[in-house]
Each structure stands twice: as structure tokens, then as C-alpha cells.
Amino acid sequence: MxxxxxxxxxxxxxxxxxxxxxxxxxxxxxxxxxxxxxxxxxxxxxxxxxxxxxxxxxxxxxxxxxxxxxxxxxxxxxxxxxxxxxxxxxxxxxxxxxxxxxxxxxxxxxPRRLEQLPGAGLAGLRTLRTLDDSRALRAELTAGTRVVIVGGGWIGCEVAAAARSHGAEVTVIDPVSLPLRGVLGDTVAGVFRDLHTEHGVTWRLGTGVTGFTGESTVTGVSLDDGTTLPADLVLLAVGxxxxxxxxxxxxxxxxxxxxxxxxxxxxxxxxxxxxxxxxxxxxxxxxxxxxxxxxxxxxxxxxxxxxxxLGAHDPYTASPYFFSDQYDLGMEFRGLADPATDELVVRGDLAAREFIAFWLRDGAVRAAMNVNLWDDGEALGALVDNGVRVEPAKLVAGDLASMMG
Ligand SMILES: Cc1cc2nc3c(=O)[nH]c(=O)nc-3n(C[C@H](O)[C@H](O)[C@H](O)COP(=O)(O)OP(=O)(O)OC[C@H]3O[C@@H](n4cnc5c(N)ncnc54)[C@H](O)[C@@H]3O)c2cc1C
Structure with missing residues (x-):
């Protein structure tokens, strides 16, 4: 070329x-x-x-x-x-x-919009992708506003945290039994559920949305248990x-x-x-x-x-990495896990929300997530990138920098 x-x-x-x-x-x-x-x-x-x-x-x-x-x-x-x-x-x-x-x-x-559901065309059903979306949403997160968030993924959880910081009444609906369960598995997802519960979020977990109610603007969210949640603001955070x-x-x-x-x-x-x-x-x-x-x-x-x-053909080889902040919890996640089948190893204190979670497959580290601990980023990156095989007991108590492979 x-x-x-x-x-x-x-x-x-x-x-x-x-x-x-x-x-x-x-x-x-x-x-x-x-x-x-x-x-x-x-x-x-x-x-x-x-x-x-x-x-x-x-x-x-x-x-x-x-x-x-x-x-x-x-x-x-x-x-x-x-x-x-x-x-x-x-x-x-x-x-x-x-x-x-x-x-x-x-x-x-x-953002997905759940277009197949009754009432999905009502005004006021919000999504969050652009700066204008964010500024408009910020203006409405005020004390006492009834905010219903559909979807307990990263964006749903982060918006829930921000809405609570302004004193809004927040309910998060998700058909899965725990927020972030697909990414983190039951044990670690439970940490996020408890974090939000402690900050006053109401969960409607294991519950599906069947539609949206209202005249021209959405005023409620119908659930598959037959109830309807009244809402001043509805955010669709469903991927x-x-x-x-x-x-x-x-x-x-x-x-x-x-x-x-x-x-x-x-x-x-x-x-x-x-x-x-x-x-x-x-x-x-x-x-x-x-x-x-x-x-x-x-x-x-x-x-x-x-x-x-410009003419090279260099392969892109970086491992996936992302971060999130919710209330006083900050985390980084490196690698790719299948929490349904990978072995979970936890170093540190889940209840205190200061820990590192590792996901192992066939004895090798596939993913690592540090929560409110910031000193081991380089070691965690190397453990994941190199797929280091290490005894769970060493991950729990050993010197991570010495295991980088
Ligand atoms: C609210 C929010 C918070 C996030 N927070 C985090 C986080 O904390 N940590 C993390 O790791 N990731 C986070 N992410 C994800 C991360 O930001 C995205 O993965 C990343 O920004 C994607 O970048 P992109 O350039 O691929 O796509 P985009 O940012 O989606 O940019 C694509 C652009 O293309 C334009 N476009 C599309 N089609 C056309 C067209 N036909 N003509 C003209 N323009 C077009 C769009 O308007 C858009 O501006 C967050 C995402 C969102 C929405």
C-alpha cells in the first residue's frame, strides 16, 4: 500500500x-x-x-x-x-x-433503550452517553427526587451513588440477583450491593421491567412482580x-x-x-x-x-483494564474473568472494602481487581499479562511483586 x-x-x-x-x-x-x-x-x-x-x-x-x-x-x-x-x-x-x-x-x-417495552417512547426516559446527557441529568438530581435506575451495571451503580450524594431517593432495578454479578460473581458483587444499601439505595433485584407508565412523560416503571414504581426521573442503564x-x-x-x-x-x-x-x-x-x-x-x-x-501492522496486545468510583470505593480491574467458572481468591478484607480479588483458571491468574488498595498495580498487571501460575495461599499472603513471572 x-x-x-x-x-x-x-x-x-x-x-x-x-x-x-x-x-x-x-x-x-x-x-x-x-x-x-x-x-x-x-x-x-x-x-x-x-x-x-x-x-x-x-x-x-x-x-x-x-x-x-x-x-x-x-x-x-x-x-x-x-x-x-x-x-x-x-x-x-x-x-x-x-x-x-x-x-x-x-x-x-x-445506549440501549428497551424499545420493545410498552411506554418506551415516553418523554423523560433518560440515557447517559454524552456531555449534554450528563449535565441535564445533574440538574435534576436533587434532594427527594424519586430516581429509578433500570440496570445495576457500572453506569447504573455510579449514577446511583451520585444521585444519593444529592439526597435523591434511588431505586435500582435489575433482573439479576446482584448488581455487577456477571462481571464479578456473587461474592464480590455482594460487596457492591451492600455498599449501595448502606448509602440508602433501594434494590429491586431479580426483578424485570415490563413497561413504563405516564401520559406523555414517564412517571412510573412497571415491574414483573405486578408493582409500579413511581418516578420523577428514570434512567435506562441497560448497556x-x-x-x-x-x-x-x-x-x-x-x-x-x-x-x-x-x-x-x-x-x-x-x-x-x-x-x-x-x-x-x-x-x-x-x-x-x-x-x-x-x-x-x-x-x-x-x-x-x-x-x-501509516503502513505498519503491529498487533495490539494490551490486556483489558477499567476502573470505577462509587462513594468512597475506588477500584481497578485488569484482565478478563468468567466469575461463574473461575476460582476466586481474595486477599485483604472484603467487609472493609480493602481487598484484591483474583480470578484463576487452571491455576493461572486471569484477572485481578484492587479495591481501595493502590500499591500493587504493576504487579497485578504482570500477574494477569503473564498468566502467572501461583498458589492461592501465596496470592492471599505473599509478596505480589515477587510473583510477576
Ligand atoms: C457515562 C459513562 C461513564 C464511563 N465510565 C467509564 C469508566 O469509569 N471507566 C472505563 O474504563 N470506562 C468507562 N466508560 C466507557 C468508556 O468511556 C468508553 O468505552 C469509551 O469512551 C469509548 O470510546 P469510543 O471512542 O470507542 O466511543 P464513543 O465515546 O462512543 O465515541 C464515538 C463517537 O462517534 C460518534 N459517531 C457515531 N456514529 C457517527 C456517525 N455516523 N457520524 C458522526 N459521528 C458518529 C458519536 O457521536 C461519538 O461521539 C464510560 C462510559 C460512559 C457512557
Whole structure:
């Protein structure tokens, strides 16, 4: 492939904006267009369910300073929807065309909305994905407001914590018996349930939502036990769906709900790459494909893909990593666990919420999560990356730095 002179990136999220910056850092001097429908310049999402909702910040972390794009001749086009991609040409909804030699898809994902349920079209059913969503939600989290959150995943839990900090009455509904159970398993998920219970959250666990009630605006959530919860504010936090519309119309191979990419983040079309939430990656160290919806994945894949857009074909090999903050609990999670089958080993004190959880498969560390303990990050990363085989008793009491493999 000849060196590209025209690169177009669709998506001004963390992955797309990081890639644009890294292309210039790598010395790429050709045309560089960064297109996205958001009205704000690229920003990171974590503060949307934490600092901004808590009232600690009004702005998110911006991916780059405002002047960054013009200074580096990056043609940042906000409030711009891409409607189609033709043969080496991106077409904006308004008709403007952008020819390309290489294209990066970084279209991320969008919150699921439970469209099949009665009342799903009512006004006031909120989701949280954009800065505008977060600021609007923050304005309504006030003392006594009855907030019903559908979904006890990471975003549901973080919003619950923020809402309680403002004195809102919070109920979280989930059809599963514990929040975060699919990711953490019963024992560790129980820590999160108890944390929120202690802060005044009401759980409706093991309970499904059957619909939403209200005249034109939602005022209640109907449950499969026959009850209806009155609500001033309803947040749907039931996961996100990758935005594959463009990729599908282009005929790209899809996988795991996203766009299939090889080890070097290239799609089934030779000049088209995909990163971030969208990419279902053929990871060299994991069987099957990984599609990861985390901050670090978007940032690291965005940085990594720049070299490959310029002609390299380096495999992306980083292990999954994410973090969350809820009340006074902060945690980091490295690796991939199947808590239903992996062996759980706990070091530290679950009840005090100061512990490290390890998940082992065939005696090897597959994942590790540190809660309110911050000194062993490097060792935990190495234990996971190297799949170190170690006796559970040593994980519980030994010197982690000496086990890195
Ligand atoms: C509220 C919230 C809190 C989070 N907190 C954490 C956290 O604490 N820790 C963690 O690890 N992860 C967290 N995440 C997840 C993490 O932030 C995401 O995985 C990551 O930001 C995804 O980045 P992305 O660039 O792939 O996608 P996105 O951020 O979704 O960006 C994609 C962009 O593409 C645009 N786009 C899509 N289609 C088109 C089109 N046709 N035309 C034009 N533009 C288009 C979208 O408008 C969007 O701006 C959080 C996510 C959310 C929503």
C-alpha cells in the first residue's frame, strides 16, 4: 500500500481523537479529517457518571486542548453526521464528501433503550452517553427526587451513588440477583450491593421491567412482580450497542455485535480500520474476539492504530483494564474473568472494602481487581499479562511483586 495522504476518522470520541493526535505525533503530514456528531470537542466519558454528576466538575476531561486541532491541522468537524461511506469516500448527511486513502471507524456505541417495552417512547426516559446527557441529568438530581435506575451495571451503580450524594431517593432495578454479578460473581458483587444499601439505595433485584407508565412523560416503571414504581426521573442503564450502521452498509465483517478487526485493528476492507467500543478484536493472547467497552481500550487502541494506518501492522496486545468510583470505593480491574467458572481468591478484607480479588483458571491468574488498595498495580498487571501460575495461599499472603513471572 502506498503511503496515505488523506486519512478520515469517523467518531470524535476518545478513540478517534486519540488516533488523530497520534497520527500527527507519528509525523503524518497529509490531510486529516475528524468527523463526529457531538457538538462538543472530543472528551472522555468517565466523568459523565462521576465528577460531573457529583457536582465536582462542570467539564469532562477533554481529550486535547481546544487549540490542539487547529495547531496540528486536524480538520475537526463537529455536529457532523456521516451518512454513508462509498468507495474511498465518506459522505456527510449534508452531502459534503471526503475522499480517503485510509479510513478509521471509531463510532463507539449508543445506549440501549428497551424499545420493545410498552411506554418506551415516553418523554423523560433518560440515557447517559454524552456531555449534554450528563449535565441535564445533574440538574435534576436533587434532594427527594424519586430516581429509578433500570440496570445495576457500572453506569447504573455510579449514577446511583451520585444521585444519593444529592439526597435523591434511588431505586435500582435489575433482573439479576446482584448488581455487577456477571462481571464479578456473587461474592464480590455482594460487596457492591451492600455498599449501595448502606448509602440508602433501594434494590429491586431479580426483578424485570415490563413497561413504563405516564401520559406523555414517564412517571412510573412497571415491574414483573405486578408493582409500579413511581418516578420523577428514570434512567435506562441497560448497556450499549456498538454503532455498526456504517460498517454494515459498507459490507464489512461483523462480530461480537461490533466490527471484526484483525490483530492489527484492520477490518475486512484493506484500507479501513476500527477501534474502541466498536472493534471486535482478534487479540493475540485471547481466544475468540474481544470487544471491550472501556476507557483504556479506546485510548490505547486509538494511539496504537496510528502506526498501522501509516503502513505498519503491529498487533495490539494490551490486556483489558477499567476502573470505577462509587462513594468512597475506588477500584481497578485488569484482565478478563468468567466469575461463574473461575476460582476466586481474595486477599485483604472484603467487609472493609480493602481487598484484591483474583480470578484463576487452571491455576493461572486471569484477572485481578484492587479495591481501595493502590500499591500493587504493576504487579497485578504482570500477574494477569503473564498468566502467572501461583498458589492461592501465596496470592492471599505473599509478596505480589515477587510473583510477576
Ligand atoms: C457515562 C459513562 C461513564 C464511563 N465510565 C467509564 C469508566 O469509569 N471507566 C472505563 O474504563 N470506562 C468507562 N466508560 C466507557 C468508556 O468511556 C468508553 O468505552 C469509551 O469512551 C469509548 O470510546 P469510543 O471512542 O470507542 O466511543 P464513543 O465515546 O462512543 O465515541 C464515538 C463517537 O462517534 C460518534 N459517531 C457515531 N456514529 C457517527 C456517525 N455516523 N457520524 C458522526 N459521528 C458518529 C458519536 O457521536 C461519538 O461521539 C464510560 C462510559 C460512559 C457512557
Amino acid at each position: 502506498a503511503d496515505p495522504t488523506r486519512i478520515v476518522i469517523i467518531g470524535t470520541g476518545l478513540a478517534g481523537a486519540t488516533a488523530a493526535g497520534e497520527l500527527r505525533a507519528q509525523g503524518y503530514s497529509g490531510q486529516l479529517v475528524l468527523l463526529g456528531q457531538d457538538t462538543h470537542r472530543p472528551y472522555e466519558l468517565p466523568a459523565l457518571s462521576k465528577g460531573i454528576l457529583l457536582g465536582e466538575a462542570t467539564d469532562p476531561d477533554w481529550v486535547h486542548d481546544e487549540s490542539f486541532y487547529a495547531e496540528r491541522d486536524i480538520d475537526l468537524r463537529l455536529s457532523t453526521v456521516v451518512s454513508s461511506v462509498g468507495d474511498h469516500e465518506v459522505v456527510e448527511a449534508g452531502g459534503t464528501r471526503h475522499p480517503f486513502d485510509r479510513l478509521l471507524l471509531a463510532t463507539g456505541s449508543t 450499549a450497542a456498538p454503532r455498526v450502521e456504517l460498517a454494515r452498509a459498507m459490507g464489512l465483517d461483523l462480530a461480537e455485535g461490533g466490527v471484526a478487526v484483525d490483530a492489527g485493528l484492520r477490518t475486512s476492507a484493506p484500507d479501513v480500520y476500527a477501534v474502541g467500543d466498536l472493534a471486535a478484536h482478534d487479540h493475540p493472547r485471547h481466544p475468540g474476539r474481544l470487544r471491550i467497552e472501556h476507557w483504556a481500550n479506546a485510548k490505547d487502541q486509538g494511539a496504537h492504530v496510528a502506526r498501522n494506518l
